[in-house]
Amino acid sequence: MTKRLSLHTRTTPAGPVIELVGELDHHTAPEIRAALPALSLNPGQQLVLDLGTLTFCDSTGITVLIAARNHALAAEASIVLAAVPDRVSRIFRIVGLEQVFLIYLTAQDAEAAWRPTAG
Amino acid sequence: MDVRSRNHVRVTGRTGAPVVMLAHGFGCDQNMWRLVVPELERHFTVVLFDHVGAGNSDLTAWSRERYSTLDGYTDDLLELCRELALGPITFVGHSVSAMMGVLAAAREPEAFAGLVLLAPSPCFIDEPDAGYRGGFSAEDIDELLESLDANYLGWSGAMAPVVMGNPQRPELGEELTSSFCRTDPEIARVFARVTFLSDNRADLARVAVPALVAQCSSDAIAPPEVGAFVHARIPGSQLVTLNATGHCPQLAAPEETAAAIAAFAGAIQ
Amino acid sequence: MSKTNDEEHGGAREDEGPVDDRAQFSALLEDSAEDLYEHAPCGYLSTQLDGRIAKVNTTLLDWLGYQPEDLVGRKYFSELLTVGGRLYHETHFAPMLRMHGEISGIALELKATDGSRLPVLVTSTVKKGGGGQPLLIRTTIFDARDRRAYETELLRARQAADRERDRLQALTTTLQKTLLPPTLANVPGLDVCAHYHVASVDEVGGDFYDLFPLAAGTWGMFLGDVCGKGVAAAAVTSLARYTLRAAAVYHPDPVAVLGNLNTVLNHEYNGADPRFCTVVFGLLTPDRVHGGFQITLASGGHPPALLMRADGTADILPTPGGQLIGVLPDAHISTTTVHLAPGDTLLLHTDGLTEAHTNAAIGGGERYGDDAFLDFGRALAPTTATGTISAVRGLLDTFGTGVDDDTAVLAIHVPRPHSDEQQ
Numbered sequence: 001m002t003k004r005l006s007l008h009t010r011t012t013p014a015g016p017v018i019e020l021v022g023e024l025d026h027h028t029a030p031e032i033r034a035a036l037p038a039l040s041l042n043p044g045q046q047l048v049l050d051l052g053t054l055t056f057c058d059s060t061g062i063t064v065l066i067a068a069r070n071h072a073l074a075a076e077a078s079i080v081l082a083a084v085p086d087r088v089s090r091i092f093r094i095v096g097l098e099q100v101f102l103i104y105l106t107a108q109d110a111e112a113a114w115r116p117t118a119g
Numbered sequence: 120m121d122v123r124s125r126n127h128v129r130v131t132g133r134t135g136a137p138v139v140m141l142a143h144g145f146g147c148d149q150n151m152w153r154l155v156v157p158e159l160e161r162h163f164t165v166v167l168f169d170h171v172g173a174g175n176s177d178l179t180a181w182s183r184e185r186y187s188t189l190d191g192y193t194d195d196l197l198e199l200c201r202e203l204a205l206g207p208i209t210f211v212g213h214s215v216s217a218m219m220g221v222l223a224a225a226r227e228p229e230a231f232a233g234l235v236l237l238a239p240s241p242c243f244i245d246e247p248d249a250g251y252r253g254g255f256s257a258e259d260i261d262e263l264l265e266s267l268d269a270n271y272l273g274w275s276g277a278m279a280p281v282v283m284g285n286p287q288r289p290e291l292g293e294e295l296t297s298s299f300c301r302t303d304p305e306i307a308r309v310f311a312r313v314t315f316l317s318d319n320r321a322d323l324a325r326v327a328v329p330a331l332v333a334q335c336s337s338d339a340i341a342p343p344e345v346g347a348f349v350h351a352r353i354p355g356s357q358l359v360t361l362n363a364t365g366h367c368p369q370l371a372a373p374e375e376t377a378a379a380i381a382a383f384a385g386a387i388q
Numbered sequence: 389m390s391k392t393n394d395e396e397h398g399g400a401r402e403d404e405g406p407v408d409d410r411a412q413f414s415a416l417l418e419d420s421a422e423d424l425y426e427h428a429p430c431g432y433l434s435t436q437l438d439g440r441i442a443k444v445n446t447t448l449l450d451w452l453g454y455q456p457e458d459l460v461g462r463k464y465f466s467e468l469l470t471v472g473g474r475l476y477h478e479t480h481f482a483p484m485l486r487m488h489g490e491i492s493g494i495a496l497e498l499k500a501t502d503g504s505r506l507p508v509l510v511t512s513t514v515k516k517g518g519g520g521q522p523l524l525i526r527t528t529i530f531d532a533r534d535r536r537a538y539e540t541e542l543l544r545a546r547q548a549a550d551r552e553r554d555r556l557q558a559l560t561t562t563l564q565k566t567l568l569p570p571t572l573a574n575v576p577g578l579d580v581c582a583h584y585h586v587a588s589v590d591e592v593g594g595d596f597y598d599l600f601p602l603a604a605g606t607w608g609m610f611l612g613d614v615c616g617k618g619v620a621a622a623a624v625t626s627l628a629r630y631t632l633r634a635a636a637v638y639h640p641d642p643v644a645v646l647g648n649l650n651t652v653l654n655h656e657y658n659g660a661d662p663r664f665c666t667v668v669f670g671l672l673t674p675d676r677v678h679g680g681f682q683i684t685l686a687s688g689g690h691p692p693a694l695l696m697r698a699d700g701t702a703d704i705l706p707t708p709g710g711q712l713i714g715v716l717p718d719a720h721i722s723t724t725t726v727h728l729a730p731g732d733t734l735l736l737h738t739d740g741l742t743e744a745h746t747n748a749a750i751g752g753g754e755r756y757g758d759d760a761f762l763d764f765g766r767a768l769a770p771t772t773a774t775g776t777i778s779a780v781r782g783l784l785d786t787f788g789t790g791v792d793d794d795t796a797v798l799a800i801h802v803p804r805p806h807s808d809e810q811q
Contacts, residue, residue: 096709100716146483262472262473263475339466339467339478340479365438366478367478370486
């Protein structure tokens with residue numbers, strides 16, 4: 001099976017930004033999910049998942065987003081999504097996730113909106 | 120069940136001409152006939168097919184129950200005749216397929232204009248008490264099954280012999296796929312048992328259509344005396360001994376083989 | 389090591405071993421092609437096209453205990469083989485060689501004159517003349533005694549692995565069956581049909597459905613999809629199925645049933661490997677006044693049902709805002725009610741159908757999609773439960789290997805009164 005998803009991580013003062021490129025489904029989800037625990041997050045930081053180049057996401061792919069959310073909440077950090085493609089937001093609507101994640105148009109918007117929480 | 124795709128049927132040659140159906144034997148597939156087809160196509164409608172379990176047949180159609188006896192193959196053969204509805208055909212059966220032709224013609228003679236039995240053997244195992252010599256003992260057949268197993272690793276999967284799309288040999292043609300002579304080991308084992316353990320000596324006398332027994336001058340699998348036996352038991356049959364040696368005259372001596380088939384099929388149709 | 393040491397070493401050798409060196413060197417120079425052929429560490433054999441032996445090297449003669457005159461011009465290659473090997477040669481080896489001009493690495497056994505057997509690996513090529521016409525067959529034979537023992541082990545391991553795989557597939561099939569009802573309940577006045585498409589025989593999938601009686605002439609049904617595959621997903625599927633049935637008996641309000649399941653899953657699975665499902669639960673009540681059935685559907689983040697009307701129209705039945713089950717402590721469940729009149733058909737499905745690749749055979753990445761699915765319903769309406777499921781199965785067949793996730797479909801249909809059905 002050719003790899004159809006890659007993951008690019010960069011760090012900003014606001015916290016890590018993960019860009020998911022490709023298809024997020026049951027072939028690719030386990031690998032990404034396995035990479036999450038190693039992701040360092042400090043309390044008050046914000047994890048941004050940039051989905052601008054995500055071409056596909058099925059119900060199994062959703063587990064990755066939820067695992068990321070669980071990871072962020074456990075670290076007392078927050079999680080937001082950026083640049084959610086139409087296709088993916090349609091699935092979000094079906095599974096009712098659009099109410100669970102804060103969504104920004106772009107990763108830059110998400111970074112700009114972040115405010116450090118007072119000690 | 121679509122019989123045509125189940126048996127990967129191909130019909131070529133002259134439309135409306137007498138029909139010759141070519142049935143391959145144990146081990147390979149319809150590509151066995153590729154050297155005789157060009158000649159036969161000039162005179163006949165030629166029907167080629169793969170037995171279920173071989174070549175490009177539908178492997179999902181294979182079951183141990185149906186294909187543990189020659190009857191399953193014979194049923195297939197008669198279904199093919201009905202499906203194609205080409206009228207009485209000349210059936211050319213190589214090796215074990217010759218006996219499928221015998222069984223089918225005994226059951227539905229009206230479907231057949233004639234039978235060509237190429238390197239046939241009604242029974243491979245000797246029966247000394249009956250004075251019959253098939254050429255092999257039961258132990259020999261067990262040994263063949265071991266040989267199949269010994270090449271199981273090599274014949275399955277990625278370690279297959281260098282047969283796939285060899286660019287230096289375009290003459291092999293597209294139809295010659297990697298499947299040639301490679302069979303699922305499980306299927307091969309069952310087919311080997313059917314082939315080498317069947318005894319159809321008693322069925323020969325039931326053939327009531329014209330028959331040609333074509334044997335090779337030297338054949339390790341079906342020796343000349345076996346061909347003579349078949350000829351003697353099928354009423355009114357003809358016997359021709361080809362100059363070809365080995366068990367596969369359609370490969371070793373395609374012109375001679377095609378000529379024998381054409382002469383017989385042309386005369387009876 | 390220093391340069392000086394090298395020179396010293398070289399100098400010492402010049403004194404001690406010039407004779408050996410020179411003998412070796414001249415032996416190398418004098419090694420004739422003929423000698424190499426005769427005494428090569430493998431057997432060489434040339435035959436005519438019919439297999440009659442024309443030339444054979446000393447190595448092979450020695451292995452088998454023959455004199456050249458025993459073989460050349462007298463015997464066929466296949467006569468050197470065991471009987472089983474000879475059959476194999478005639479039915480596989482020779483045809484392959486004829487067809488391809490070469491064949492390599494075939495395991496056979498040769499018979500020696502003393503009756504012993506020599507396991508060998510045989511490679512043959514057909515030598516051709518200038519015009520491409522085959523002239524003779526060249527065969528190389530390697531002693532494979534050591535290898536054969538190893539291969540026997542390998543073969544045994546392979547067969548054991550095959551048996552294990554069969555066992556696993558049988559187990560998977562059995563497990564899959566336990567997750568689905570053996571037969572759907574027979575609901576008076578309702579035509580019901582379901583289908584489960586298994587995407588992989590090696591892995592149990594996470595789709596599930598059921599239809600079962602509840603108190604006072606009502607019926608419960610559900611269809612859902614647990615994320616993921618394999619045994620872990622199957623455990624969730626099993627939990628979901630039994631929780632739904634138990635909860636429905638306890639309190640058949642669809643929102644309460646799904647709320648119950650949400651609580652159970654949310655407690656059970658959290659953290660880095662979240663498990664959730666999307667599910668539709670329906671409560672079916674016969675409509676004594678208007679005929680047909682009154683259906684209350686609750687959706688927990690599941691793709692909407694497709695409603696195909698008796699008048700030939702079709703549309704999706706939205707259940708907006710329902711959230712997937714098991715992730716959030718207080719998932720929102722949305723409901724909708726619909727009256728299923730005589731001639732109407734309701735189809736529930738999992739996303740394995742809509743996410744199937746439509747042209748997998750040619751490596752395409754196109755997915756079927758919701759729009760095409762709606763068009764499918766519009767083309768099908770009006771229909772029956774059996775008609776719907778058979779059409780879906782046909783659709784899945786056209787996708788072939790493109791259906792890479794399990795797919796469950798459940799259709800319910802209210803038959804028209806008998807007199808109408810005739811028309």
